[in-house]
Amino acid sequence: MEIKDLKALIKLVTDTDITEFEMESAEEKIVIKRGKGQEVIHVAAPVAQAAPVSAPPVAGAAPAPAAESAAAAAADEKYDIITSPIVGTFYRSPAPDADPYLDVGSIVDKGDVFCIVEAMKLMNEIEAEFKCKVVEILKENAQPVEFGDPLFKVERL
Amino acid sequence: MSSKSARKEILALFHQRGDDFVSGAQISRALGVSRTAIWKQIEALRKLGYDIEAVTSRGYRLRATPDTLLPGAIQAGLQTTLIGRDIVYLESTDSTNQHAYTLGESGAVEGTTVIADFQSGGKGRLGRRWCSPAGVNFYGSILVRPVIPSYCAPRLTFVSAVAVAEAIQASSGLPARVKWPNDVLIGGRKVAGLLNEMSAETERIHFVVFGIGVNLNMDAEQFPPDLRYPATSLRIELGRSVSRVAFARELLQQLDHWYRLYLQDGIAPVLARWQELFDLMDQQVEIETPQGPLRGVVAGLDEDGALLLRLPSGARERILAGDVRPLAGKE
Numbered sequence: 509m510e511i512k513d514l515k516a517l518i519k520l521v522t523d524t525d526i527t528e529f530e531m532e533s534a535e536e537k538i539v540i541k542r543g544k545g546q547e548v549i550h551v552a553a554p555v556a557q558a559a560p561v562s563a564p565p566v567a568g569a570a571p572a573p574a575a576e577s578a579a580a581a582a583a584d585e586k587y588d589i590i591t592s593p594i595v596g597t598f599y600r601s602p603a604p605d606a607d608p609y610l611d612v613g614s615i616v617d618k619g620d621v622f623c624i625v626e627a628m629k630l631m632n633e634i635e636a637e638f639k640c641k642v643v644e645i646l647k648e649n650a651q652p653v654e655f656g657d658p659l660f661k662v663e664r665l
Numbered sequence: 666m667s668s669k670s671a672r673k674e675i676l677a678l679f680h681q682r683g684d685d686f687v688s689g690a691q692i693s694r695a696l697g698v699s700r701t702a703i704w705k706q707i708e709a710l711r712k713l714g715y716d717i718e719a720v721t722s723r724g725y726r727l728r729a730t731p732d733t734l735l736p737g738a739i740q741a742g743l744q745t746t747l748i749g750r751d752i753v754y755l756e757s758t759d760s761t762n763q764h765a766y767t768l769g770e771s772g773a774v775e776g777t778t779v780i781a782d783f784q785s786g787g788k789g790r791l792g793r794r795w796c797s798p799a800g801v802n803f804y805g806s807i808l809v810r811p812v813i814p815s816y817c818a819p820r821l822t823f824v825s826a827v828a829v830a831e832a833i834q835a836s837s838g839l840p841a842r843v844k845w846p847n848d849v850l851i852g853g854r855k856v857a858g859l860l861n862e863m864s865a866e867t868e869r870i871h872f873v874v875f876g877i878g879v880n881l882n883m884d885a886e887q888f889p890p891d892l893r894y895p896a897t898s899l900r901i902e903l904g905r906s907v908s909r910v911a912f913a914r915e916l917l918q919q920l921d922h923w924y925r926l927y928l929q930d931g932i933a934p935v936l937a938r939w940q941e942l943f944d945l946m947d948q949q950v951e952i953e954t955p956q957g958p959l960r961g962v963v964a965g966l967d968e969d970g971a972l973l974l975r976l977p978s979g980a981r982e983r984i985l986a987g988d989v990r991p992l993a994g995k996e
Contacts, residue, residue: 593815593865597955597986603792626955626986627819628846628970629790630873632863650955652985655816 509536587643590634590660592653596627600649608649614642615665622660625653639665671696671706676715679727688724713737734780734803738910745921747776748807755779757799759786762862762876765806769864769872777808778917787878788860790988795858796889801882802898803913807875807920811928815865818873819985820932821924822846822861823939823970825875828919829857830942833879836915837899837907843942845963845972845989849879853991854897856880875920882906894990936966945991950974954987 531538592598600608600623609621616622622634640662647659674696678687689700696703707717707725716729736752743749751774758764758781765779781804787795797804811821826847833841833849833856841857842850849857857879864871880898888896899907927935940946945963952959952974961974964981972984 594819594863595816595985596819599791599955606792626790628822628985629859630819630822630861630863631790632815632818632865635864637866652956 509538587661587663588638588640589646589658590622590636590662592625592634592655592657592659594625594627594630594632595655596625596630596632596653598647598649598651598653598659599624599626600645610642612642612645616640616642616662625659634659636662641665668706668709671698671702672710672713675703675706675710676727679717679725682726684726686720686723686726691724732906732909734782734805734909734913739780739913739917743914743917745776745918747809747925748921749776749778749917750774751777753777753779755781757781757783757785760784760788760876761804761806762788762860762874765808765874765876766862766864769808769874773808775808775810775872776921778805779808780805780913788876789858790860793893795860795878796883796887797878798883798887801884801887801900801909803877803879803881803909803916805877805913805916807877807917808872809875809924810872811870811924813870813928815863815868815870817932818863818865818870820927820935820970821873821875822859823932823935824923824927825859825861825877825920827935827938827942828923829859829877829879829916831923831938832912832916832919833857833899835919836912837903839899839902841942842944843939844945845943845966845984846970848894851897851899851902854895856897856899856902877916879912879916881909881912893988932970933968936968936970940966945989949992951990951992952984952987953990954984959984959987960992 528539602609602624609623610616616636617639618636620636622636625632625634642660643663644661645659646661647653647657653659675692678692678695689703692703693700707719711717713735715727718726718728720726734754736754739752740749753764753768755761755764758779761779761781761784763786764781765773765777768777768779783799784795784797784804787797787804789795795804809821811818823846826843826849830841830843830849833839833851839851844850847859848855849859857877859878860876862874862876880896882900883898885901923935946965948963950961950963952972959974959976959982961976961982964973964975967973967983972989974982974984976982
């Protein structure tokens with residue numbers, strides 16, 4: 509299931525009085541349980557043999573579907589994925605000899621910079637849109653990234 | 666008499682006198698207006714950056730004609746529809762890009778332009794510095810809010826590169842050339858550096874800042890000794906100074922033209938002009954990419970502006986970031 513569908517599903521459930529929801533298909537099993545003021549969502553991983561179910565890779569310059577499947581593939585039950593808005597080069601620090609903006613475990617406030625993605629001397633500082641903790645850094649410094657590539661796995665705080 | 670023509674006549678009187686004082690009474694007689702009115706116009710001229718000394722019983726003396734990049738001076742006769750409607754002038758700042766970015770975050774309108782006389786932290790790629798002494802050059806950042814998908818934003822790099830090269834040609838007659846993606850060179854020496862910054866989400870651009878530094882009247886000894894790339898200024902090339910105000914106005918007009926053309930017709934006409942201004946076609950170059958150096962022959966531009974490099978193996982490589990350096994000798 510794609511992230512946006514999952515989001516829609518969660519909203520559907522939380523808009524009702526249902527406290528527990530379970531759904532199973534050939535590829536995945538989804539369980540949503542609601543506690544006091546807290547939602548617990550569990551998505552069982554797709555079976556290993558299955559290639560990403562949705563969206564075949566798209567050639568050319570309008571890569572939105574590929575972006576979603578990449579994000580979905582890297583997503584986990586309670587994590588958000590920060591993706592690249594442009595094709596370019598991923599930098600973890602403002603300069604080669606500077607400290608990285610953050611490391612695994614860093615707490616990032618809204619508006620803090622995650623990284624820079626550069627394309628043709630357009631520098632795009634990727635900023636946090638919510639407070640979170642960095643769980644995993646998904647790209648190496650100075651590596652090329654595609655539009656929509658997952659860059660960071662974060663836990664919303 | 667309008668205020669503007671009054672000021673013009675006052676300036677003419679100053680020029681006749683050279684370094685001498687002109688009394689308030691003399692100006693008043695020449696213009697046929699009261700001394701209070703004269704005083705008002707002197708104040709207005711000072712706001713425009715004219716350095717006018719006033720000494721009791723002697724009168725006024727023009728110490729220096731400004732070539733200060735004051736908004737009023739640049740906007741006088743400025744023919745743009747978007748760019749430079751709001752100009753913020755700073756005598757000193759860390760980085761005009763930084764200032765414009767902050768303005769962008771607080772909702773400044775498209776076309777807002779930040780110009781500084783001096784930058785303490787002028788920046789380049791990868792934390793590099795842009796040498797920014799006071800009183801001689803142009804350091805400016807222009808905020809735009811294009812309604813285009815974020816992944817198209819790197820194309821704007823070519824918009825400002827073409828605008829800067831055209832502005833240099835128009836105001837100096839010198840043959841400005843571009844180096845991929847957006848340095849501007851004269852005779853193989855760097856005369857302008859451009860660095861754009863974007864604030865965006867995946868779907869939507871909040872704003873882009875065009876950062877532009879142009880070496881106008883800098884002398885050779887003002888360049889730092891450890892330059893990464895040979896540099897020059899318009900003054901060094903021409904053997905005389907250029908007007909910073911006139912250059913700034915020309916640049917904003919060029920940017921206005923090329924940016925609106927891009928919004929209207931897409932990147933193709935901009936890239937076509939860029940390629941006319943590019944003289945490394947079919948040349949051997951070395952590119953310092955983030956993944957390491959690459960040598961090859963420049964094979965052209967891809968339709969999104971990526972540089973196509975033909976490697977010795979015959980393979981083609983698409984370059985999205987890196988410093989291009991021409992190698993002596995052809996293939």
